[in-house]
Amino acid sequence: MTEPTVSLEALRQRIDALDNDILRLISERAACAQRVAEIKTDREPGALFYRPEREAQVLRRIMELNKGPLDSEEMARLFREIMSACLALEQPVKVAYLGPEGTFTQQAAIKHFGESAISLPMAAIDEVFREVEAGAVNYGVVPVENSTEGVINHTLDSFMDSGLRICGEVVLRIHHHLLVAETTRRDKVSRIYSHPQSFAQCRKWLDAHFPQAERVPVSSNAEAARLVKTEWHSAAIAGDMAAQLYGLAKLAEKIEDRPDNSTRFLIIGNQDVPISGEDKTSLVVAMRNQPGALHDLLEPFHRHQIDMTRLETRPSRTGVWNYVFFIDFKGHREEPRVAAMLEEVQLRAAEVKVLGSYPVGVL
Numbered sequence: 001m002t003e004p005t006v007s008l009e010a011l012r013q014r015i016d017a018l019d020n021d022i023l024r025l026i027s028e029r030a031a032c033a034q035r036v037a038e039i040k041t042d043r044e045p046g047a048l049f050y051r052p053e054r055e056a057q058v059l060r061r062i063m064e065l066n067k068g069p070l071d072s073e074e075m076a077r078l079f080r081e082i083m084s085a086c087l088a089l090e091q092p093v094k095v096a097y098l099g100p101e102g103t104f105t106q107q108a109a110i111k112h113f114g115e116s117a118i119s120l121p122m123a124a125i126d127e128v129f130r131e132v133e134a135g136a137v138n139y140g141v142v143p144v145e146n147s148t149e150g151v152i153n154h155t156l157d158s159f160m161d162s163g164l165r166i167c168g169e170v171v172l173r174i175h176h177h178l179l180v181a182e183t184t185r186r187d188k189v190s191r192i193y194s195h196p197q198s199f200a201q202c203r204k205w206l207d208a209h210f211p212q213a214e215r216v217p218v219s220s221n222a223e224a225a226r227l228v229k230t231e232w233h234s235a236a237i238a239g240d241m242a243a244q245l246y247g248l249a250k251l252a253e254k255i256e257d258r259p260d261n262s263t264r265f266l267i268i269g270n271q272d273v274p275i276s277g278e279d280k281t282s283l284v285v286a287m288r289n290q291p292g293a294l295h296d297l298l299e300p301f302h303r304h305q306i307d308m309t310r311l312e313t314r315p316s317r318t319g320v321w322n323y324v325f326f327i328d329f330k331g332h333r334e335e336p337r338v339a340a341m342l343e344e345v346q347l348r349a350a351e352v353k354v355l356g357s358y359p360v361g362v363l
């Protein structure tokens with residue numbers, strides 16, 4: 001009986017000693033980050049300290065080096081928070097996101113920038129763009145596509161009128177839950193609130209389990225959660241953040257029809273991000289309405305062996321050009337192969353706007 005007690009004691013002493021080391025090392029790291037910030041300010045007063053490409057490299061390196069027992073994503077999340085805290089020491093990043101509080105977009109903002117960033121909810125996607133354009137915040141976070149429901153047109157359209165650049169991307173696994181106020185019974189639920197996208201992502205589950213309940217679309221799933229807080233016959237479809245924020249109970253967990261349901265968010269800002277080593281580029285291209293236009297546009301991608309990850313068509317809003325294409329591909333605009341391809345596309349298209357080259361989402 002005494003053996004395990006002794007070794008437990010010894011292990012706790014070892015953990016205390018390790019914590020001392022971790023504490024000292026994190027403090028040393030923070031002091032280094034402070035020095036980096038001083039050098040940046042000396043070089044350029046008012047410089048932005050946040051470097052998306054450097055942060056992506058730090059996280060990728062940690063994931064490569066990690067040997068367990070913690071899995072690499074978990075380890076990267078810990079380092080994400082250390083970097084976030086180091087950066088906040090000098091200049092907390094201010095981020096506007098599509099609100100209200102408790103939305104998946106807020107969750108994406110925290111996943112990307114860490115808990116030490118200051119995040120501010122906006123009522124609409126164009127407001128997020130406007131806040132960044134006005135310089136009231138450093139970055140914005142907006143959803144751009146969902147694996148089940150497809151593209152979020154409003155975000156694409158906002159880019160057409162904006163001079164902002166894409167500085168990063170973050171992909172979030174979306175888990176929806178059926179949430180109710182503490183006292184609500186399952187058999188009393190006659191109405192379900194959610195955002196139309198979330199209804200679409202849970203359609204089959206709802207048809208099977210709540211075919212009779214009225215489905216009421218609202219502006220966000222956080223708003224849905226807020227509404228059911230005081231309604232004993234209603235439920236909301238929303239995520240963990242909204243459940244926590246409003247203290248709701250889960251009647252059913254992970255009710256999304258597809259287990260791999262995920263949403264991609266873009267980080268928008270004013271920065272041209274240098275090469276990180278694993279990057280993506282986004283473009284808007286306007287083509288004249290003539291036979292073979294799409295083929296002409298795609299041919300240089302094929303010839304330079306550039307991996308296109310997304311192609312969306314939107315009606316042009318200016319009326320001058322008939323088609324507008326949104327294209328994502330792997331590579332950075334400063335890589336020679338990509339630069340050569342872009343030059344050719346520029347010759348063939350009526351207009352090309354590079355929305356940004358940015359690190360592929362790490363977490």
Ligand SMILES: C=C(O[C@@H]1C=C(C(=O)O)C=C[C@H]1O)C(=O)O
Nearest residue numbers: 033036049050051054055083086
């Ligand atoms: C320390 C730096 O500045 C910031 C903080 C970082 C960090 O804590 O590792 C990384 C990139 C920047 O966002 C840097 O540029 O190296």
